[in-house]
């Protein structure tokens with residue numbers, strides 16, 4: 200390992216890796232230092248229950264990565280390094296307590312028939328939305344991939360005005376402020392269809408009544424219909440292994456078990472980092488921190504009062520619990536065997552229930568009926584488990600990082616060490632209600648409380664899987680703070696990247712690639 204680089208990156212999350220790869224491709228000498236024993240942050244895969252059962256620790260859905268500008272630029276190189284996707288044609292469904300269900304598959308006729316079983320009018324609306332999607336997608340994805348800087352934004356606005364005229368532009372502006380409930384009520388009449396799409400807001404912190412969240416049920420619904428979903432062949436870590444190999448092939452260094460303790464700076468300029476083992480490593484051009492905003496203040500010792508306050512005030516979303524299961528078989532859904540084909544099954548029966556769950560978690564209560572995202576990756580990718588067996592990926596949304604009580608009134612523990620078991624039982628009881636006998640099929644189980652998530656990845660503060668709320672006050676121009684959505688900080692040569700920076704959470708490598716292009720000038 201060298202003791203000096205052009206750029207040092209702190210943390211080997213996928214954003215930092217994307218940033219590092221682009222800089223390395225532009226001739227920079229990069230060194231990436233990661234606390235954990237392996238790279239990837241929220242994107243990693245392992246045998247967390249039993250040998251031969253491969254679980255995605257965090258992210259499972261790689262559609263954002265597969266559709267990203269970064270992947271477009273580096274697909275050939277990454278595929279040559281072993282990256283392999285598994286396309287999914289049945290991306291998501293919802294099962295309901297009365298034994299009905301609804302789901303989106305890339306076969307439009309199949310989706311339409313399922314929606315029509317709930318509402319003929321909604322089925323017609325679905326077709327219309329899909330027909331309009333290419334035109335809408337160009338603008339919306341254009342915005343989400345755009346740097347949030349005045350000049351770039353002004354250019355984007357001008358283009359939008361030219362294409363949509365004033366009325367269309369204002370309609371778009373209004374759409375971007377809608378809550379999921381507003382958009383779903385304006386668009387669909389069936390409570391089931393609304394719930395099926397509204398569940399996507401809960402992947403972020405857009406509960407049904409949060410302004411700005413309507414976009415996500417729309418985008419996920421349409422993208423699921425138009426493109427399906429993409430998961431990693433063998434596991435989500437396929438993208439990480441390929442990026443690390445590509446960086447190393449270009450002379451870069453990725454060192455694990457190497458926590459960075461301090462960011463070194465002098466006279467307003469970043470100089471390098473100090474590792475926890477005392478080593479000092481210098482950077483001639485940039486120090487790029489893929490850390491949570493509060494950690495940046497701690498690691499620098501403070502940068503400038505206004506910026507430090509913004510980083511300290513940065514708000515985290517409620518947490519997540521993950522339950523990984525090795526299974527004898529997939530759940531036998533009351534709603535029918537067809538549900539077994541879907542990558543995600545949402546157990547989120549109504550908008551009201553989702554709103555209540557979110558409010559309980561926000562108030563520090565363990566929700567009485569958390570939302571479950573039941574991932575069935577082996578439905579599409581059987582290589583992740585021994586023949587005939589399966590893995591389940593259970594995302595339990597949303598939970599408080601700090602427990603003040605139990606909305607269900609039965610769990611007395613107020614620390615996650617003791618509450619994790621009974622709360623996981625609550626989640627598994629819910630699953631068993633929709634698919635009786637699921638518990639009896641469990642061969643192995645691993646529970647990750649929000650604090651376990653944070654312990655393995657310091658960026659997931661309180662188990663917040665987004666590394667920061669996505670509410671409007673902390674999104675777009677304001678992520679992580681006004682004037683810094685490009686990752687710049689008051690210290691020259693010090694940059695922030697990762698989910699806390701625009702365009703935020705997810706596997707789209709957005710902030711890392713935008714920063715790398717800005718630094719490399721291309």
Ligand SMILES: Cc1cc2nc3c(=O)[nH]c(=O)nc-3n(C[C@H](O)[C@H](O)[C@H](O)COP(=O)(O)OP(=O)(O)OC[C@H]3O[C@@H](n4cnc5c(N)ncnc54)[C@H](O)[C@@H]3O)c2cc1C
Nearest residue numbers: 210212213214234240241257258259260459697698705706
């Ligand atoms: C449970 C879960 C499920 C998710 N599911 C999905 C999904 O299905 N699809 C999707 O698109 N997104 C999903 N997400 C969100 C997505 O995975 C994340 O937003 C994204 O991976 C964050 O990437 P990042 O580059 O910001 O860094 P992270 O992945 O957060 O990695 C940051 C890295 O920095 C390291 N680090 C931190 N501090 C230091 C330090 N001082 N020194 C050295 N290293 C340090 C950490 O150890 C970590 O490895 C999920 C997230 C979680 C947690």
